[in-house]
Ligand SMILES: Nc1ncnc2c1ncn2[C@@H]1O[C@H](COP(=O)(O)OP(=O)(O)OP(=O)(O)O)[C@@H](O)[C@H]1O
């Protein structure tokens with residue numbers, strides 16, 4: 001057998017690393033320079049392509065990279081921020097660019113430890129029913145390496161949080177179901193996303209639970225915020241280049257007027273009687289998309305109604321309508337055709 005044929009069947013070592021120019025991997029974050037970084041050489045089948053439209057916020061993405069590139073992760077990484085500030089996108093983006101497989105656990109209040117650890121499943125082998133061990137996504141990441149994304153982990157129940165203590169600390173993790181203790185792969189990175197710092201009783205994020213300090217102190221926290229005007233303009237330009245610039249600018253102006261009313265001008269919650277609804281980057285992007293999808297003969301109000309206004313509570317409705325009128329004036333009842341004709 002030739003050497004080539006032997007190589008063709010050799011298993012791929014997915015943990016093999018390569019040195020690459022940081023600029024080549026992250027052109028949005030690094031200028032062309034001598035800065036190099038390490039990433040996996042081969043792309044694992046569990047890698048997931050990230051959103052092509054995502055534009056990372058430079059400082060937060062670099063901090064997350066510092067954490068990822070450090071020889072050890074003494075703490076797990078916690079991404080905290082309001083809805084639609086790009087927490088999940090950031091984790092997916094980093095995993096994709098570094099060729100790391102990513103295992104997503106969508107945490108919710110009724111989730112139990114077995115959903116993380118795995119369970120025995122029934123299977124058929126040679127016409128016989130057999131019991132097979134099936135590791136859950138968290139156990140898979142812990143054993144094989146990759147990013148374990150505990151998405152929205154502030155929704156976890158007390159029982160689930162307790163079950164995650166050792167996991168987020170990178171300690172040997174006993175899987176109750178299998179009576180087996182697994183150790184953390186050196187290339188396993190645990191990232192959690194949350195809307196709150198586990199304070200519980202949040203009026204806006206009512207399904208978020210209280211979390212104890214022992215758990216929270218096992219994370220290095222990065223706070224994600226809504227993009228500034230320049231950044232959000234870049235996102236919209238990439239996402240909806242055919243919408244006229246004046247319309248894209250007004251969409252961003254409206255988003256910021258809503259955020260002022262919900263979170264205060266400094267986005268620190270310092271505001272009297274805040275509105276509860278949030279006009280996130282998710283809504284910005286979705287509105288731009290549906291303005292186009294609704295076609296040239298429908299008004300802006302029609303698409304805004306569908307992506308946002310219908311979900312606003314009656315208590316917020318009056319002030320929300322005032323903000324829309326203040327920013328858009330009559331334009332909100334014009335069709336896209338009329339707005340395209342406007343200079
Ligand atoms: N920096 C960005 N560049 C491009 N699009 C963005 C960016 N941030 C957010 N978005 C848009 O907003 C959507 C929501 O982002 P993401 O799911 O990461 O938010 P999140 O912070 O995880 O919110 P939640 O707390 O509701 O889960 C994305 O799918 C994307 O369309």
Ligand SMILES: [Mg+2]
Nearest residue numbers: 087088151193
């Ligand atoms: Mg998310």
